[in-house]
Amino acid sequence: EVQLVQSGAEVKKPGESLKISCKGSGYSFTSYWIGWVRQMPGKGLEWMGIIYPGDSDTRYSPSFQGQVTISADKSISTAYLQWSSLKASDTAMYYCVRGGYFDYWGQGTLVTVSS
């Protein structure tokens, strides 16, 4: 069974750093793109970027380029989304997804940034 299991909810202060994770199982992790999708409270879905764990090829949405870093460790079938300095506007649910069209979704990681 294909699963994407994300790390738990986070509460952070503005300016802090954060790295959340997404562990894939039940399929060949290096053979599918893994992406990240943001959903701010009460809002729609936003595509942030994707990575191909097989060769670490990474693409970003212009809206998120330079704001976040997407990475993957294929030895442990895990993808990451990280921030070096969080803002209150980063408060959102973040989903990891598999593929170009997203046939599997993680359960979501709620990130709350508040002073």
Place this chain on the structure above:
Amino acid sequence: EIVLTQSPGTLSLSPGERATLSCRASQSVSSSYLAWYQQKPGQAPRLLIYGASSRATGIPDRFSGSGSGTDFTLTISRLEPEDFAVYYCQQYGSSPFTFGGGTKVEIK
């Protein structure tokens, strides 16, 4: 960047009725790489349709997708109570992949 515009924003219908949702792209979506998702409150979205018209695994046949180029449609032939939700289209033909703003299907 391809901008996807979904209409209407909200669709008020009764169970048993037919729902027609539109997704229009600002430029042609290559190879009909267009997907549709359903999201219910408190849940992650679920893939319904990919490749503009192929149903994902386990999706009932009352859901169908059509279209090509810049105009795409999701049709729910007869609404079931569990179909009232928000629906998003997404293109994956060119990076950055983008989502539409969503259509909420609510009970009339």
